[in-house]
Amino acid sequence: MNKYSVSRLAVKNAVARLGLTNVQAPNALIKYAQGSSFVWSLESTSGNQAVYDNYNERVRLVIAENGTVLDVFPIDFALQTPSNLSEDVRQSLKESTKETLIAKRDETHRKWCEAELAFHETSYEIAKLRLELIDASTGEAAALNSRLADLCADNKRLHEDRSALRKERTELERALVPYI
Template sequence: IAENGTILDVYPADYALQSLNALSEDVLQTLKEATRNALIAKRDEVHRKWCEVEVEFHSNSYEIARRRLALIEATGDDELRIKRRLAQLCAENKRLHNERSALRKERTALERALVPYI
């Protein structure tokens, strides 16, 4: 990249990273900063998603606890209705748990990838 921003030549990223002598210090620094910024942005996006799912999971868990408490004194049709709702809530909680676990793993992987750039 020329000083005026014109692209003079393009190299594959893996070539550039394998042969660091082929890059000027400015280009190498720019590449590192761009990579770091991209990793931070992706990590923050995944973290926001994780937070949203975490809140939903705990809200759902609270609803499950309330239904289980109501089940203690329920009889007949009320008991059946509460058990059906509990089954739905528990299935939803399992899905949310799996989703938050996947997001946590993705966030951890991004944080590990970010370490060399800090």
């Protein structure tokens, strides 16, 4: 688990934007950072920073490369504050965000389906080889075992790929919930 620290500005903003107390804010921000997912990178003159979302707590964090939480917002801060944006801009932003998330989710789902299909094809090949091993002679068994070892390694990699894609798809679906 990454070690995080919290800036004074982040504490001040957490008090103002999230309703936390000065005592609660540092620990809460560290907890939020530990449960957050990377969203995008920010180029900054003071070093690399990135935006992270914690979907469970519904907060967006700006975290520096060194692990310092620099700022915190409610996840849909710009959409909540009427003085920040006009209604047309808010609706446009909401729609474009929704469309982008749906497109990313669909692309990830397609990749997951392809990985799932490849995994099951490899599993089928493994089952066929194991069936052939039952009646194989000693010489044939060595070749079949070698092929079986290769297929099992491929299957493990495919399983890890499909699990990662399923996790990514789930995170995108969670991010999409506020826009539906």
